[in-house]
Amino acid sequence: MAAPDPPPAPQRRGRPRSVAADRAILAATRAALVEVGWSRLTMSEIALRAGVAKTTLYRRWAAKSELVVDAVAVLFDELELPDRGCLRADVEGVVISFAALLRRPETKTALMAVLAESTTDRALRARIREAIVDRQKRLVLDGRSRAQQRGELPPDPPDPAETARVVDLIFDVIAGAVVHRSLVSDCPVDETWARQFATLLLEGLGAASTSARPQSEQAQPDTF
Amino acid sequence: MAAPDPPPAPQRRGRPRSVAADRAILAATRAALVEVGWSRLTMSEIALRAGVAKTTLYRRWAAKSELVVDAVAVLFDELELPDRGCLRADVEGVVISFAALLRRPETKTALMAVLAESTTDRALRARIREAIVDRQKRLVLDGRSRAQQRGELPPDPPDPAETARVVDLIFDVIAGAVVHRSLVSDCPVDETWARQFATLLLEGLGAASTSARPQSEQAQPDTF
């Protein structure tokens, strides 16, 4: 991720780019984003905070949006999926921790900003996918294979393309629901919501529509 | 929706505001948004296209983002939920038509742009909720009560607050998944995906993980 425009010729000649400046710029970008928001985020402001000349920014990033993608991508790598013992608990856990990440001002502001720009910029879309989205699918893969080992989910179908479709679907449903709940509906993703969402995801609409709370772990699908 | 800043004293004295100008401005906003995208959308450009003085824009809308909210809100009212006979078909239908709406350039660009701005603007968040989000929950309410009449879903729980929670949850899951799939993952929402998503929503993770396609309507949850 760290390497912006010219994919690094690992050791070129001449003065190397300052990695300290890189770090300072990305940190300054996150900080400025928190305070002023996307639309009032200026390159001059970032350069000032980073203690760097404005020209240095333009030498490394062609557009504000690309800079912001790199500035935020690292935040998403914090997400982990510790084994909580059963599929339901794993789902609730990842929902809670993803929501916590989205609650941080720099995360949500930057994420939505670059997504907005990406609707009219194909290259930026690709960059977002590589730097942020695709890397989080590991969470789904982990949780899924764990659940399969426990016997909570059927094994992979013979066609690997089918497996990929299912993983993508699950990822879109989980990530989409959390993002929509917290950033669009603007409601908190608390434990109650996570529990209800996990019920819906595991057992479907019928189960989620009953007021009865599933008692502890007893309510796993009986198909397995 | 139509009335921007001063909530209309229905008949004041003096020259009334031109509703034709209102329409022209909102249409010009959508058109300009398609061509230049959010970040290069300028008030001068909108005014020029609408055949209106720039000052007129500022007399009615305080910020670009508020103007865009109003410009796009009407597009979402096109969504309908015709009775397709069963819950599964209704879900697939609304997913497809919502995705078609999001495929239109002015819709996706504007929606993501105002959402991005809203992360640092509480008033704008409220405006979005009123003008766009909350009005679409009617779709969930309709589909849900229909499914209840068909016996596909259990009746409402006694606590109305619980019902509201469930409706909100379903809305976030459906809308979030479609938005995430089409705008973040940048993949098409086609009939295959809609069918797979509906299976997941109706029957849960276990059913969606099998490669076997549910044959026609036979695969409804057997709890009802």
Add this chain to the structure above:
DNA sequence: CAAGTTACGCTACGGCTCGTAGCGGAATGA
């Protein structure tokens, strides 16, 4: 060590958009 190469900080610039102010005129109600 010297030469060659690359990155850096600084300054300055034209071009553009922003949001506001002030004016004369147009459209309505009293």
Add this chain to the structure above:
DNA sequence: TCATTCCGCTACGAGCCGTAGCGTAACTTG
């Protein structure tokens, strides 16, 4: 007719954009 409100037009200071040019700093190669 008069008061009121909106409109279109012009003009303006302010701020940011992205680039160019300069002298200097850091590092590689011979």
